[in-house]
Amino acid sequence: DADVTQTPRNRITKTGKRIMLECSQTKGHDRMYWYRQDPGLGLRLIYYSFDVKDINKGEISDGYSVSRQAQAKFSLSLESAIPNQTALYFCATSDYYQETQYFGPGTRLLVL
């Protein structure tokens, strides 16, 4: 089984809808991250969390919110989706010491 899983893998939604992307990990890591990737570009950090009680904004957090329900779960929400949020979304984890990040398979989101 994959160490970092994301659901759904693909999603099509309409402008104005609320949508949640979920990430789960079995690596036992404290730190979790959400990134987005636009075509031909590198990844950009949306939010990150050092532990269940620690949530921090990344470089492009506007229009997004997150919830860290447990050490193993980190959800990303788009409160009111807009077309320019169409992108590939990745969740990642790392531990305090190694800081190597392990990525999930990604969620491809299309906002119509």
Place this chain on the structure above:
Amino acid sequence: DAKTTQPTSMDCAEGRAANLPCNHSTISGNEYVYWYRQIHSQGPQYIIHGLKNNETNEMASLIITEDRKSSTLILPHATLRDTAVYYCIVRVSGGTSYGKLTFGQGTILTVHP
């Protein structure tokens, strides 16, 4: 974090070594060099990292120049499955940093049969 410069694309023959360069002339003494790769829209995959000594693992070798201003990732025997975008990232490590990875454009490595 220091900025990195990588060639846009490179080609390599299957079975040969792939040598991917990265310039990071403004690197600070406490910054590490990390390499990740991304195979066609999959999640990025960690390859290797180092501070100043050369490093080797089961995937690759990392050669860092003595002045630390550049490095080379070496895939010793490239296969078709190594075709990917390779990202060189320089960042501070240590427990108090939040581990932000700044992904640039990377190098598109194409391995040919």
